[in-house]
Amino acid sequence: MGMSAWKRAGVSLTAVAVVAGVAGCQDGDESGSGKKKAAEAPKSQVQTQGEITEVIQAAYRKTSEAKSAKVRMTMSMPVGAGGGGEGTVELTGVQGWDPAVMDVTMKGSALSAGDPDAPSQVRMVLVDNAMYMDMGAKQAAEMDGKRWMKLDFKAAAEIAGSEAMKKQMTGSLENMNQDPAQQLALLLDSPNLKHIGPEKVDGAPAQHYKGTLTFEEMADANKSLEVLSEKERKELVANVKKAGVKGYDTELWVNEDNFPVKMVIGIKTPQGTVDMTAHYSDYGAKATVQAPPAKDTFDLFTMLKELESAGADGGTGPGSGS
Helix, strand or coil, X not given: CCHXXXXXXXXXXHHHHHHXXXXXXXXXXXXXXXXXXXXXXXXXXXXXXXXXXXXXXXXXXXXXXXXXXEEEEEEEEECCHHHXXXXXXXXXXXXXXCCCEEEEEEECHHHHCCCCCCCCEEEEEEECCEEEEECCHHHHHHXXXXXXXXXXXXXXXXXXXXHHHHHHHHCCHHHCCCCHHHHHHHHHCCCCCEEEEEEEECCEEEEEEEXXXXXXXXXXXXXXXXXXXHHHHHHHHHHHHHCCCCEEEEEEEEECCCCEEEEEEEEEECCEEEEEEEEEECCCCCCCCCCCCHHHEEEHHHHHHHHHHCCCCCCCCCCCCC
8 A cells, every 4th residue: 555545535534533623523511401302202203392392302312321232334425526426434333422432343435535555444443632543464464463543633733733723622632533422412403493293213113313413503503612702703604614514414213212313414615515314232341441452553644744754755654555
């Protein structure tokens, strides 16, 4: 694998992490204070706004307490100039929140980015505010046996350059793995939250809900933005709007035990819509995640800085082969 290919892969993965952070950087706070159980809400008819709120609050409360679940997620995004085509990523594994951890296997067309030498699947571990990706035996052979690429989100924030982006990213690292409880909290802030009706998810009964938010509404509901000054907040909002992010659509299915079993999030961009569909099960499943041994790990941003100082392709260190 040539270094240029892995550099492109690293940049792409950084972009995905930033998108995930923007989509998932909300704070639930007291949003789950409802007292009535979701199971007590009517199941055979469209629910009132009060009943909807009680259901989502109950789901938020139970999800927050569970702190982990098994997850099966598919993410599709437009690729190429003008959104010509679509790339997909599939993730399966376990994730936890409070603290944020994840251990999943990722595969799909977006992973290869058109590179025939890219691995067909990658194991991805999130722990201690850093993402580790197992790039496979071939990559290890080109990196002195180091097969795990480390993506440090704080380092990504530094590279982003904007002070507002740095504060927003470093203040929201706990939400990088699409914590479903925080997604529920954000959905509660949707001014047009609706109950669609009963449906089955993976063969089991559930209730379907839907809400939308503009980026401005998401920012207003986002407690993590409180660390920013008014000037920095305006800068962040302006940068996201400049990038063309128009809004967020969220669909949710809650089962009879008050747990979200399916969630669909759509992020509108000029190139098309980024869709993330997640199925959750086994709430409370053990999510013990450990970082790979340091001897098997190389840091993406450290490596890129070394390449830059050595004239990019002129280095002779690990990974400098073609």
